Amino acid sequence: MIAQRISLNNLLAVVLTLAAAAYVGWKVSQAPNQAIQFAFNGLSVGAVYALLAIGFTLVYSTVWFFDLYYGAAAALGAYGVFYLRSQETLGGLYAVNNIVVNVLFAAVTAGVVAWALHASVYPRLRSRLQPTVLRGMLGLLAAGAGVYTGVVLTFPQELHVILSPVLGIGIAVGATWFLYQAFQGLVAGRVLLALVAVSGVAAAALGAYCGYFVFNAPESKLYLSWGVSCMLAGVVGLALYRGLYVYMRERSRSPLIMLVASLGILLAMTAFTSIVFESTPRPLPEALGSEPWTFAGATIKGFNVFTVGVALAGFLFLLYLLQYTSFGMAVRAIGDDEEVSKVVGINTTTVIAAVFFIGAVYAALAGILSGHDTAIQPRMGLLLLLKGWIASVVGGIGNLHGAILGGFVLGMIEQFGIWDLAGEWRDVISFVLLILFLSFWPRGLLPRK
Amino acid sequence: MRPGSEQIDDHYVIQTERISKHFGAVRAVRKLSISIPKRGLTSIAGPNGSGKSTLVNLLSGVLPLDGGLVVIDGTSLKVVKAHENPVHGLTRTFQEVRLFDQVTVWNNIMVVLSERRLFPALLERVNPMQRDRARGILESVGLWEKKDALAMNLSYGQRKLLEIGRAMAMEANIYLFDEPFAGLFPEMVEKVKEIMNRMREQGDTIVFISHNMDIVRELSDHLIILDSGSLLEEGAVDDVLSRPKVINAYLGT
Amino acid sequence: MQTDTEHRTSLLRLAGNPRELLAAARSNLELWANLLIIAWALGFMLWQGVGFAISVGTVFAIWAILSVSLNLVVGFTGLLSVGHVGFFGIGAYTVAILTSQAEYEQLRTEAIPTFGWPFFAALPVGVLLAGLVALAVGVVFNRFRDDIYVLVSFGFAIISFNVFLNWRGLTRGAFGIHDIPRPQVGGWALSGELEFLAFVLAALGLIVLISWFIVTSSFGRVLTTIREDEEAIAVFGYRTTHYKLAVWTISAMMAGLAGGLFASWTSFVDPNSFILLESMLLVAIVILGGLATIWGSLLGAMAFVLLEEGMRFLPFLPTIHVGQARLVVLGILLVLLMLFRPQGLVGRYKL
Structure with missing residues (x-):
């Protein structure tokens, strides 16, 4: 029975793939230059999806619940860059500098730094210094970090x-x-x-x-703002895990609870972004490589090549981290069985908090890259999140190699899919692809072992 | 009964012919052929991982068969569908008690007593006959006082009894009990034994999985012993338990 | 020890121990939530007058129909669907297209044919269409559960939004459809706000009645058991896929009805009313009010409308931000609920 179904699915897969290949081949033979253009677009869009899928897979395969904050992190990254650059670019037309935002992020940063110091430095120095003195010093450090963040955001x-x-x-x-x-x-x-x-x-x-x-070098400000935004998104992700999800997971193991809670966070953050920045789309300033190159009749921007490079580098970095470091071993152990890892002495809270930080940084980076390529709007986070999900389902949920493959496959299929349709149907194409995959190949292209 | 399958015997209520099931590389049940006689108590025993629970899951359609044939009450099936169990007069309990947790004890029973078809179910309200049936069942498992509690708030023993009560509500001819005695206090064990004996007196077929050889010897008429997904021995209890293979398997390990 | 002394000591302990006092308050939270929201509504009406109640009442009724219908799926059957706004939109667009009286041919923008049907002919078509789409979608969705179900329901919301936005030959895309008339009974048009409110409340009453009929029947009981353990209830002879499909379709038809009413009420429909965020908002309302109770959904819708209206009077909040600020508040409420009360205010089912 199962064997029959699998073979039927395989047959369907072969037929669909052949049909897609035939269609693409026919289109390519009709207009080869355009085909190269679509392939370039697919690669650059796919790189953003891949980046999202990698980070998403890291978080999902560790804690096994869908964290919708991930989408908010992408928007946060993009809007962070906008926030830091809005006063100097576009003639300050959309300049935003909001004291509430500055204080909020300063407070969150101070809290996270305080926790990080408490988790890492405090146990080592406890025996050497008086607890009150030590606590005071660490508290001062954390407050300093908060003030510093506030200063960065204010000026x-x-x-x-x-x-x-x-x-x-x-x-x-x-x-x-x-x-x-x-x-x-x-x-x-x-x-x-x-x-x-x-x-x-x-x-x-x-x-x-x-x-x-x-x-x-004042021109470095744009790239510094990338770093600051990614850090902020990561800090908020960590704060959400340590300040919220930990307590929820103590109360209930239901993944739906976490999902709905993070839905609330996404809802609140998206709306808050709309209040601060208005909900209409905004441009990000031009980044490196905005000059289009012409290549075999197709145009491509250096920035898109850079995006693909970032996706590959991000993948390799995470692969190294997971495969060759003790941190990676801890992450994989927690993904296999959290309770057992706790018993063998892994500090699961710290490790998972770090995973949330890294995941949010990846999402923010993807948000920034896609924001430079197109434009940003508060709703973008949810859509990017969903694309990241789809890419990781297509690639095989919970598998890092699958995530990067799925991202590029999704990008390519989206771009070649809109060749004959109009460009606005690409979200529909990717969700149809998702439903096809979930129905026939729920384990994806590269299933997790 | 189907023509051409001569082995099918009116004496047996369930027969399997070379059924198998694998999970990935693990072959939980390997070309297993067993026969369960009509009426009386049959027990299935075997070490952990020998495929007992998988067998019950296959017979009740919770898991799909990978191969082979199941004959239930004269109907031979290549695909056992869970929702057709009442047609064959079959019901079961689960090893890890599976009640409807956030539903009251009363509704846990009522849902088994009510209409299966979609549109009649929309029109149906609780009628006095169902009410009496449900009350009778809850009283016989001693949970009448708890009828308005949520199933998740019962103790483990009470949950186990409620699950047996839920199976009783089906008014089936074939009961598959997956480890009904595991984790119960002695007085609860007596109660379950009593319920099973009552069912036997009514002429039903009861199949149960148990590790406890004393209970098996005391209660059952027929014994099937599985080992790593295959049949080790089957037959009358005393007969099976005296066979050297079984003695070796049980005393050797 | 005697009982009355025991009683007295426990009362004394209760009075002196804030933690136990808190626990006692929490056990009566349902009562407090009910009283608070009703008092809030009454107070608002006394303050702002009856005219206010009329203008807000219609919004409340439409949200209430939507949340009661979604509760059938989320609360009773346990399928966390975030795609309900799609069916709302199908109902709204069907009624809008069929009844619109604008002559689009004369406009420079996208032209679509004018049908000019009466409202009561178009509404059943909208409801049926929502049901048919739900049937088709449900067949595909039935095999998914839990978080994957959420993901595909997101997909449905996005696909339907894209259809509303991009199938310009049918929906005029971002231009929207205008001149949608109010319902007409015989020669009497429900043009006044009060008349329309009465009509919408009647529709809400009908929906509540149907939902109550469903959840108190054997069918409703089966839904709750599907929510708890689908595999186990199948063993007792239920074809769970049929049940899920049936309730999904019924719920979608109710949402379609709400959409039809909405279109006729606003007299203008464009894709921005059917974005995914609205769907998430609806889920938040259902969870806030309470899962698996009809009353909870009414309460949730009322609380939401009061929240929105109440925020209009906050001095430090500019009026243009109210629409977003209510989302912020609702999002934070959702987090708090998940932390402290996963069944919602008066719910019967914990996620």
Whole structure:
């Protein structure tokens, strides 16, 4: 019975794929230049979907519930860039700077930093310092981070000035840590210390140079705003998990509870965005590679190539993280069985919080990239979220390789699908594809093992 | 009865012919052929993972067959449909008690007593006959006082009894009980035994899965022992339990 | 210990212990919610006069029909559908297209034929069409559950919105359809607000009656068991797919009816009334009022309308933001409900 059904499905798959290939082949033979154009478009749209699907898959395959905040994160990323750049671009036509928003994000950041310090630094220093002193210091640090975020959001014109010291210090510390890790495998003892000291000086110089470079380069503000938006989206994602979902999961294991709660969050955040920015579409400023290139009769923007690159890099980074680090092992263990991972001593709350952070950063990045390509509006988050879902269903839900494949497949099918239809039917095409997949191949192209 | 299937015997109420079921690479039931005699108590035993629950799920149509044939009450079926169970006069309970949790005890029983067809069901209201039936069943499993409680708020033993009561409400001829005694206090065990004996006296067929060999020996007439999805032995209880294969399997492990 | 002393000590404990007081209040939350919302409604009416009640009453009735109908699917059958706005739109557009009296041929924009049917001829067509679409969609959707069901129902809402927006030969796309007449009984047109309110309330009464008839029948009982354990109830001889399809279709037809009323009331229909956000809003209203109770849906719709109207009087909130601000409040309410009261205010089913 099952065997018969599977073979029927396979038959259907083969027939449909052949039909699609024949259609595309025929179209290509009719107008090869246009076909190249559609393929380019499919790739660049697919890259955004792939990015969404990767992050979504990471979160979904860890906690196994649909988190609709993910869509809000995409919108948050795009609107974050708009918020930080609105005063200087387009003649300040749509300039927005809202004290409520600034305070809100400052408070959330302070809270998240406080939690992060409490989870990471506090246990290590508890034995060395008095608890009150330690708590006070950490509290001050967290408050400082909050104030800093508020300052960044309040004075976005000076983004390069405000961020350059932090960036420089970050690069210096990061480089030192990286070199320390690298040397550790080679030498030990005093030699190691000496090497680290020397390289520390070099890293500090590198950090100072980078900071100075950014300081003197106002054009870097756009890309700094990307980073700030992604961070903010990630921070909010983490705050939602730690502040809300943890308690909900303690009360009920029903995935629908979490889904409805995150639906409420998405609803509230979308409406709030509409209040602050109005609900009409807005443009994002031009980013790198906005000059169209002509290639075999088709035009393509450098930015689209960059998007594809970001999607691939994001995929490789996550693959590395999941396969080769202890963090990745913990994530996979939690995805397999959360209770057991808790028993074997994995701090599940911290790991899942980090997963929510990373997932939201990916969503925000996808939102930013798609926003630069088209335009942004408050509703975009929900649609991007749904596309990410569809891509991950098409690719095979819960499988990272499937997610990136599904994203590109979805992008291609959408673009070739609207060749004969008008462009506005592409959402319909992707949902029809979703229903086809769910009905006949619910496990997707690359099923999770 | 179908022509051409000579093995089908009026003496047996359920027969399976080389049925199998696999989950991925795991073959839970392998070309299993068993026969369950009409009337009386038949028990199915075997170690964990030997396919007992899968067998019951296959017989009641909860899982689709991968291959083989099931003959229930003279009808041979390649596909067992869950919603046709009442046609064959078959009902069951589940190993992991599956009640309608956020529904009252009363409605858990009433739903089994009411109309199956769509449009008549829309018009049907509770009638006195159903009310008496439901009351009788709830009283016989000792849950009459709890009739307005939600099923999720009952204790484990009460849930188990309610599930048996729900099966009784079907007025079936064939009852499949999946581990009815597991996790029950002794007085509850006595109660379930009593219910099963009453059913036997009415001339029904009862099939139950149990690990407890004392209960099996005490209650059942017929015994089927499975091992890794295949039949180890079947026959009268005392006979089966004295066979060397069974003694080896049970004492050896 | 004697009973009366026991009683006294427990009362004393209750008075002195805020936590227990809170628990006692929570156990009576249903009562408080009912009283509060009704008092709120009455207070509003006293403050703003009866005219206010008439203008808000129609909005309430249309939302109430929608939420009662969706509760049949979400609360009683346990299928969390976020696509209900599609059926609402089908009903609205059918009535709009069939009854519109505008001569589109003379306009420069998209032209569609003018039918000029009477309202009472068009409404049954709209309801039936919503039912037929629901039947077709339901056959496909029946195999999905839980979160996948939510995903595909999102899909339905988006597809129907795109059809309303992009099938310009039928719906005039973003231009919308105008000049939709009010219903006419004999020679008497329900043109006044009060007359129309009475008509809509009668329709709401009919819907409540039908829903009550359904949920108190054996059919309704089967729906609740499908919600709890579909596989288990199938074992007892029910073809669950037929039941799910039936309730889904009935519910969609009710939504279609609400759509027809809506079109006739506003006299103008465009795709912006049928966006996905509206559908999410509807789900929020159903959950807020209470799952698996008809009264809860009425209460939820009333609370929502009062919330919206109440926010108009907030001094610090500009009027243009009220439409969005109610979504913010409702979204936050939804989160709080999921945290503390997953069955909604007066619900009978916890998600």
